[in-house]
Amino acid sequence: MDDVTLRELIPAVIGVLVRRGADFASAEDAVQEALVKALEVWPTDPPRDPRAWLVTAAWRKHVDAVRSDQARQAREVLVHEEPPPGGVTSVDDTLQLYALCAHPSLTPASAVALTLRAVGGLTTRQISEAYLVPERALAQRISRAKARLVSVDLAGEPRDVGTVLRVLYLVFNEGYSGSVDLAAEAIRLTRQLVALTDDPEAIGLLALMLLHHARRPARWTAAGALVTLAEQDRTLWDTALIAEGVDLLQGALARDRLGEYQAQAAIAALHADAQRADETDWVQIVEWYDELVALTSSPVARLNRAAAVGEADGPAAGLAALAELDPGLPRHTAVRAYLEAKAGNAAKAAELYLAAARSATNAAERVHLTGEAARLRG
Template identity: 65%
Template sequence: MSGPDLRALAPQVIGVLVRRGADFAAAEDAVQDALLEALRVWPRDQPRNPRGWLIAVAWRKFLDAARSEAARRRREELLAGEQVLASSSPFSTVPGADPAGAAVDDTLWLYFLCAHPSLPIPSAVALTLRAVGGLTTRQIARAFLVPEATMAQRISRAKRTIAGERLDRPGDVATVLRVLYLVFNEGYTGEVDVAVEALRLTRQLSAAIDHPEVRGLLALMLLHHARRAARRDDDGELIPLAEQDRTRWDPRAIAEGVAILQAALARDELGEYQAQAAIAALHADAPSTAETDWVQLVEWYDELLALSDNPVARLGRAVAVGHADGPHAGLAALADVAESLPRRTAAQAYLHELAGERAVAAELYRRAAAEATSLPERRYLGRKSADLGAGGGG
């Protein structure tokens, strides 16, 4: 069925229902029911105002589900707090925002509600990715590197936790940024293309909140998004950074990202997203892998690790050390990275390839292909293994 994007409309409708007094879990259930009805009705009779239709149907389904007098009293109490919620929303400072829900983008508002103070950050991130980001439980589990069953339990607990809460205290910016970052990465590397939506929401958040880390995340997204056209060939096969055609990178996105980053860094309030953006900017500035400032990249990785001892950052640092100080120095740095970390074997293979140890690299690429979680990555690593193995030597 062509027409409105139901996945994009869903969080907006959830936001409206929550504003009207529905608790989060009940609002999500009602919206899911409304979406099913839309799939049944719209192919033959699409409404002129799809968003309004979904709101009306979802609200009716919520009311149908609220059968007890106690539930009705609770809904009335939440409605009485609507003005308090609107005044504390981050959108109260956005020009043109409509607290009543007619014009405001409820998607970003809902991000803040999911970052509720009663939820631990991992649960808030998981819940938001599921309810607002539109990702499946399996995709979220991949992002968190945990089993799908574990993530399903975490999301269910989060829903139960906020089921009895008044959602009138928006969560903190750090949680929202982490959510947006994970949504962007899933859209950029995964099965669901939500990177553009994450970028749009981060732009809106940056306009609403004067925060250097918000600007850092926006710069990071722009710099990564600038390389998107070069990341796959015409057959959809993966092209890693070192092999990308840099003439296909978007120079306007790079220039915008660098300008935003420079303004954020000038405030001297360094955070992990600014450090990551600085790393991305150095890659974007280099005409080729060989001409990349690897020494400065190592320094920025050290800054990043001082802020957040992230194993993925340690992996990136090891590769940077391999270029700056030689592949064997990179392999020594890789010893600090847990063997269970995804892509560690691929990085190890790459460093052995840089050292000219083709046979060792070929075997490691073969192992890395077997460990890969995506088909394009598995095919690329398999090709690397075959190419190096065919050449012999070591």
């Protein structure tokens, strides 16, 4: 059994242990220990029912941990060597675990880390490498998150799919670093969530991820430089992922329960539909941004809408829409620079590009913005 398939069993197994009386932190630790044992035993002695094997092994690990903890002797009478009757897995257990790891009491960073650990099955080291943070600091973050959830009742926790989707979207946006491709991991977990919920917004998020992921091979040069959407080699886009994303989106939209991820996916689909940048249907994209702003009132959506208006109706219209927004918004200066350049104001645009470069949050973006300024200055 490969690592990904093994990790897919983790949420249900944790859910079973919690339902049988283990607190979340203890259940998660026990399952991680059971996974280590599985990797040792299964290559030479594979189980007939991997999920049941993991439940049994993890429950025994939990029992051993409770018995060895002298401070919890009063709880020993509640723990039995053999688990109580009941199935070894439940769709509801897994869905509740998603909701628990995305609990509103956790910071976004903690919710992401805990989701990758408990639902995704990644090790602390893998997560720390992906986020470029020290393993010790990441372990402390996960421990604090688990401690905060000790008193939360898994069975009684409302299934807030929207919160789960936001966490998965954060995971996807981290992209790739270290030994784990977080974009691919987010897609895997979102596929699992779609199978559990059949929620149109979950389907919309999956479509959005696939449509963005399809453009990934064209997003960077061989030297690691950022390539803007308009300049990307579209023959490098993954047409199979685009087709799947569009198909999922159409199915979600047909349910007539529009949400923000469906609207974002519709915008991504319109970009994917254009064989050349100058064939992009900017009028429709502006209409979808109108829908997105109506759904979320997001300043970022308004900023992106202003850029789209500049493409659909000309740079003067885009600059007018931009003037209504807070200049302190991230990327505001870069969008203004682009629209000023499009309007023929090269000197002003170059000055704005340099200002945007100074506030850029990563090196690739800084290099790109500085390069645009240099190009405009000849």
